[in-house]
Amino acid sequence: MSDSASPDDDGDEPAPGLRKIIHVDMDAFYASVEQRDDPSLRGKPVAVGGDGLRGVLTTCSYEARRFGCRSAMPSVTAKRLCPDLIFRRPRFDVYSAISRQVREIFLDYTPLVEPLSLDEAFLDVTDDDRGIGSATRIAELIRQRIRDETGLTASAGVSYNKFLAKLASDQNKPDGICVIRPGEGARFVAGLPVRRFFGIGPRGAEKMAGLGIETGAELAARDIDWLRRHFGSQADYLYRAARGIDLRRVKANRARKSLGTERTFDKDISSGSALREVLERIIALSWERIAKAKAQGRTVTLKLKHADFTQLTRARSLARPVATRDEFSAIGHALLDEVLPLAQPVRLMGLTLSQLEGEEAEPSGPPVGGTAQLPLL
Structure with missing residues (x-):
C-alpha cells in the first residue's frame, strides 16, 4: 500500500520504564x-x-520549495516551476563530515543515537545523563550548538515515542521545535492528514482518500479488521499510528541493510555491450564502498529501470558471504545476462549487496501494544 519507505521496526520488546525521545532533522541539509x-x-x-x-533533485532550499520544487523531482520539472533555480552538484564528502560533527553533538547528551540518514536521527534522552532536567531543554541546547558549531539550523520534535517525535520535528520547520506531551499524541495525530504519516506516500494517500480516509481521525475510526481487509500487513502499523502508539526502542548503531551503487544514464541504453560496460563501472564503485565498510553479504541484486519507469530486478543469494570483488562481478554480470536482450531501453542501473552479516529480519511495523506510564517532557 505504501509507495515510500516502510516504517522501521527493530523487532525488540518495548523498552522498559519511561521514555523521552527527540527527533532532530537538519533543515534542507545539502542545500x-x-x-x-x-x-x-x-x-x-x-x-x-x-x-x-x-x-533529479536530491534536495532544494526553502526558497525553491516556495515554487513547488521538492526532493526527487526531475530537474526539468523543477526548472519549469522555478526558472531561476540554481543547481549545485552534491558534495557528499562535505555533507558526511558535517553529519559526523552533528552526531558528536548528539553523543554529548546520550549514547542512544539512531541515525536515519546524514541529516536526521532519533535520540533517547530518558536517562538525562547530564542532569539537564527536560527533553525539551536538551533539544534546544542541541539545536543551539548545531547553529553555533556548523552555521546550520535544525528542527526538533520531542515526544514520548519515535512516531510522534518524527511527526513533531516536521511541524514547525525550518528552525523550529514542537513538543507532544503524554496524553496529547492521539489528539495531535487526529488532526493530521494521513499523507504526513511515515510510510504513506502519494499513492497510499490516494488509496486512503478513495476509501474516505484523509485524516488521522478518520483512520482511527476504522477497526483493525477493516484495516486488515484493505491494507494487509500494514494494518497493525496504521491502527497504532492513528492512536499515537509506538513502542519501538531508539536503537543505536543501527545495522545497514545493503551497500551498492545505482546510476541514471544521460540517454537510455538498450545495447547489451553498453550495459555491460556501465555495469563494470558500477561494480567498481559498489565494491569500493563494500570494502571500505568491511561488509559481508550473501545476496547480490541487479536493478534496472526502463524508460517508462517500470522496474526489473534480479537477485542471487549464496549460502555464504560473497568473498571477493571478482565473485561479486561475476554474479552481477550473470544477472544482467539473464535479462538480455532487453525488451525496452534502460534509464537506470544499480547493483547492491544485501543480507549483510548481523542483519535481522524486521516485521512491517511495531508490535501492537498498550499504553505505558509516560514522563513529562
Missing part, C-alpha cells in the same frame, strides 16, 4: 550547506542534484 559555503546563494532558490535532462 543549506551550499548556501553556507557560498554566501552568494543565500536567499536564492538552490537545488542540489543534476541539472541535465535526466537530473
